[in-house]
Amino acid sequence: MKIGIFxxxxxxxxxxxxALSKLxxxxxxxxxxxxxxxxGQKSRDEILKxxxxxxxxxxxxxxxxxxxxxxxxxxxxxxxxxxxxxxPIIGMEPAVKKAHDLSRNDTLKTLVIATPVxxxxxxxxxxxxxxxxxxxxxLLALPRLVNFAEDEEFDTQNVKSYLxxxxxxxxxxxxxxLVLGCTHFxxxxxxxxxxxxxxxxIIDGNEGTVNRLISELSLEISPQKSTSKIKFFYSGKEVFNxxxxxxxxxxxxxxxxxxxxx
Ligand code: DGL
Numbered sequence: 067m068k069i070g071i072f073x074x075x076x077x078x079x080x081x082x083x084x085a086l087s088k089l090x091x092x093x094x095x096x097x098x099x100x101x102x103x104x105x106g107q108k109s110r111d112e113i114l115k116x117x118x119x120x121x122x123x124x125x126x127x128x129x130x131x132x133x134x135x136x137x138x139x140x141x142x143x144x145x146x147x148x149x150x151x152x153x154p155i156i157g158m159e160p161a162v163k164k165a166h167d168l169s170r171n172d173t174l175k176t177l178v179i180a181t182p183v184x185x186x187x188x189x190x191x192x193x194x195x196x197x198x199x200x201x202x203x204x205l206l207a208l209p210r211l212v213n214f215a216e217d218e219e220f221d222t223q224n225v226k227s228y229l230x231x232x233x234x235x236x237x238x239x240x241x242x243x244l245v246l247g248c249t250h251f252x253x254x255x256x257x258x259x260x261x262x263x264x265x266x267x268i269i270d271g272n273e274g275t276v277n278r279l280i281s282e283l284s285l286e287i288s289p290q291k292s293t294s295k296i297k298f299f300y301s302g303k304e305v306f307n308x309x310x311x312x313x314x315x316x317x318x319x320x321x322x323x324x325x326x327x328x
Contacts, residue, residue: 134158
């Protein structure tokens, strides 16, 4: 099966990486909207338009299902995409439910980090209210991480100071989970792990999203990893440029290293 994966940029490679570990028999089309990244500070109308352009492109190029590997695009566009397009569309939202289910201590909180659009969006607020987790959940927008990731600036002093400064707004000892509510944030798990106290576990939504793809489409798991059947697109143009393909493969290797950090 041909599966499309769409993100504003190279954050969604974390979902592709997870998918490759379980679905190596399938073909993937990865769409990074590099012309328009970052989405997290754009208007809802712009994000809606960009998301339609990307998902339609993937369908026109043979995708039989699409994963929106972007919490921001999911927050704004998933309902409309599903209503207007004909293939199964799997969205992605911050794994607050997973944190909620895993939490064994009612007095400890969950910190969700995401883009400003996701943090301020009604979808995340509704999820938290439905889980009855309003008092247990704090939200923090970290927009600069998206630019750092796109520029391949991962574990520099600059990044660490930004994270330390932003996270110092909270007493981290009162938390048991940090939820990565933006796929770009997976690149920073090592720096986050360094800064967070050991009692705080990091949770991402990659495994949950790929498991949903598998169950919704009744796919068979084939765990042998291969990267031979992937095409990459930057805002509607196939990527052939060697230095860009090298960048993508460097990023996939980094994400594979980050995968085990929790
Ligand atoms: N990777 C995206 C997400 O999961 C969005 C990043 C951005 O473009 O601002 O939210």
